[in-house]
Amino acid sequence: MKTIFRVQNLNVFYDDKHVLKDINMNFYKHHVTAFIGPSGCGKSTLLRCLNRMNELIPTCHQTGIIEYDGTSIWNMAATDLRTHVGMVFQTPNPFPMSIFDNIAYGPRAHGIKNKTQLLKIVVNSLKKAALYEEVQDRLNDNALSLSGGQQQRLCIARCIAMEPQVILMDEPTSALDPIATLKIEELIFNLKNDYTIIIVTHNMGQATRVSDETAFFLLGEVIEMNKTVELFKNPQHKKTEDYITGRFG
């Protein structure tokens, strides 16, 4: 197992509110790691630390170490880091433009102008996001004409077009119906052949279906992190057990 992210003694604050407390964890290449835990316990904050999105929040400050592939993320350009570490949000957020342009957006911003090359990137990204079959005849349609589930797969395709190593997903299915959710779960399962995925989910069934490792968060702390099968079968902490058996949260 090769470590892609190493987090050590990470503490995060919004003003003087301490929201992540001494976090130590590793993320492994080509694994899916799930974050579970009640609302407000810091899952999204940690996700945003990994691609330095939190620095866009003026009140947010942090101490500790985060290494991406052996390099401190503070020694990388934020834009480079975010090319390696893409993000998909809770509500699908396609740009109000064509399906093609949505996916070509990032590559174009990186200077790729050649039509044939862009088309190849668009097609490949759609295929990897399991959306190509459904949209191949309508690449020039507005992305907002797609269903919610299709829009979320488009956002995943847009992310893939940047050739990331890691995809961060913050409750990517919470706005979707059960069928669209299952499609995304199936996709996540297949994507880990090529990418490392870190996913926040409210749905414990989803964590067990898609992830290799699970971290349970409570009030800014990681109470327990283990192989998903182990964590759910044999939780080491009473608080984990209470949460996964639905006794609180």
Ligand SMILES: Nc1ncnc2c1ncn2[C@@H]1O[C@H](COP(=O)(O)OP(=O)(O)O)[C@@H](O)[C@H]1O
């Ligand atoms: N931009 C922000 N400014 C101030 N406090 C915030 C901000 N974002 C999140 N918080 C607070 O930080 C804590 C952790 O939030 P978050 O990381 O969003 O938790 P989760 O994703 O587990 O629901 C919460 O108490 C939340 O209210």
Ligand SMILES: [Mg+2]
């Ligand atoms: Mg959140």
